[in-house]
Amino acid sequence: KGHLTPIMMRHLRSLLIGQAGRVTPAMAGPDLPRPDLPCYIVGDIHGRADLLETMLDLIDAHIGGTGAVDPQLVFVGDYIDHGPDSAAVAARLRALTLEFPGNVTCLMGNHERMLLDFMLDPTARGPRWLRQGGAATLASYGLDPVGLDQGATAPAWADAAARLAEAVGEATHGWIADRPLVWHSGNLWAVHAGADPLRPMTDQSTRVLLWGHPEFDTTPRRDDAWVAHGHVEQSAPSLSDGRIGLDTGAWSTGRLTAVAIRPDGSHAFLQT
Numbered sequence: 128k129g130h131l132t133p134i135m136m137r138h139l140r141s142l143l144i145g146q147a148g149r150v151t152p153a154m155a156g157p158d159l160p161r162p163d164l165p166c167y168i169v170g171d172i173h174g175r176a177d178l179l180e181t182m183l184d185l186i187d188a189h190i191g192g193t194g195a196v197d198p199q200l201v202f203v204g205d206y207i208d209h210g211p212d213s214a215a216v217a218a219r220l221r222a223l224t225l226e227f228p229g230n231v232t233c234l235m236g237n238h239e240r241m242l243l244d245f246m247l248d249p250t251a252r253g254p255r256w257l258r259q260g261g262a263a264t265l266a267s268y269g270l271d272p273v274g275l276d277q278g279a280t281a282p283a284w285a286d287a288a289a290r291l292a293e294a295v296g297e298a299t300h301g302w303i304a305d306r307p308l309v310w311h312s313g314n315l316w317a318v319h320a321g322a323d324p325l326r327p328m329t330d331q332s333t334r335v336l337l338w339g340h341p342e343f344d345t346t347p348r349r350d351d352a353w354v355a356h357g358h359v360e361q362s363a364p365s366l367s368d369g370r371i372g373l374d375t376g377a378w379s380t381g382r383l384t385a386v387a388i389r390p391d392g393s394h395a396f397l398q399t
Contacts, residue, residue, distance in 0.1 A: 159392030160353035160371065162312035165195035167397075169202045169385040170364070170373030171236065171357040174210025174263055178383040178399045179219060185397045189387055197230070201310045203357040203373060204236020204319035204337075207267075208260030210378035214267040214294075221302045235306035236319040237337045237358065243304055249288035250281040260378075268294035308336045314351045315388065320358035321370075324348045344370070355386065364396045 167186050172179055190198055206220055207213035223231045241259060244252040253261075253275065262272035270290055275283065292300065309328070310317040316328050318336045321343035327350070339358055348354075348369045357374035364384045365372040377383035381399065388394040 158351070160313070160315040160355075160366075160388050160394070161390055161392050162199070162315040162388055163390060164197050164199050164312060165190075165193070165387070165389050166199040166201060166312060166315070167385050167387050168317050168355045168371070168373060169200070170375060170383060171203065171205035171377060172210070172216050172383060173205055173208055173238070173260070173378035174213040174216055174267065175377050175381075175383060176210075176212035176215040176219065178377050178381065179216055181399045182383050182385055182397065185399070186385065186387075189395070189397060193387075193389070195387075195389070199310075199312065200227075200231045201317045201355075202231075202233045203317055203355065204234045204306070205238045205357055205374075206233070206236070207242060207264045208238045208256075209263055211263060212267055213264040217295075217299055217303065221299060224302070232310045232317075233306055234310060234317060234319055235303070235308055235337065239303050239306060240337055243300075246288050246292055246300070249284035253279070253284045253287070265291060270294060308333060313390070315353050315355065317355045319356060321356050322354050328352050328354070364398070366394065366396075 167189070169182060186200065200223070202220060206216045220233050224233055238259065241252065241256045241261065242264065245256045245261065257272060257275060265272045265287070268291060270287065275287055308318065309331070311328070316322070320337055320339035321335065322328060322331050323335050323340045324342055324346040353369050353371060355371035355373060359372065360374050360376040361372050362375070364375060364386065366386065371386055373384050373386060375382040375384045375398070377399070383399045385397045386394055387397060
């Protein structure tokens with residue numbers, strides 16, 4: 128279990144699927160995110176296994192082109208729901224974290240939390256999860272979501288949760304439940320949804336990290352922390368005012384976005 132290199136990444140990727148990648152570079156400057164090591168932070172995937180494979184290719188090419196040493200690969204959560212291949216995405220990311228535990232970090236998103244909550248309390252949590260894209264996850268594990276709606280009986284919800292738990296398996300369920308909420312290097316932080324701008328990054332609540340904060344987009348931080356995040360869909364990625372927005376609605380737009388950031392603050396967006 129070593130470090131990610133271009134050659135290792137090639138062993139992990141599949142063939143290109145025909146998506147075009149584009150890279151938008153930006154030069155270093157003052158008050159920029161400066162991680163201790165080169166890093167790649169990837170936005171919300173939402174069941175698009177095809178775009179994940181393309182993004183791994185883009186990252187691999189960027190590592191090779193820049194000569195990045197010991198790069199860190201971070202995913203900001205929301206691997207499941209909406210898109211057609213949640214099961215495949217979860218399996219792929221779990222394999223990456225097991226193969227490269229020192230280089231690959233997968234954070235928990237609110238959709239992973241909703242999945243876990245559904246398994247704990249299917250009757251209370253099921254309707255909301257299905258409205259938020261959970262039906263696609265059930266289907267990706269070979270389960271039929273038809274009949275599960277606001278009027279479904281408690282036994283029907285319990286049966287669906289039991290069948291999903293069996294399909295997911297203990298190993299993957301445990302992996303999802305163990306996902307961290309925060310990754311940190313230098314003055315750069317990665318979370319799923321955002322942070323309370325008036326609190327230190329070491330003093331953020333689980334709810335805020337998973338679901339966001341009403342002042343995150345409007346109130347500047349009082350420290351030098353930069354927060355990379357997903358959760359809120361944007362038409363294009365952004366990097367300004369201490370925030371790096373990476374959710375470009377991959378499941379519906381076909382645009383999965385990552386940002387590559389070097390220790391000197393130079394950065395580039397990679398996009399399928």
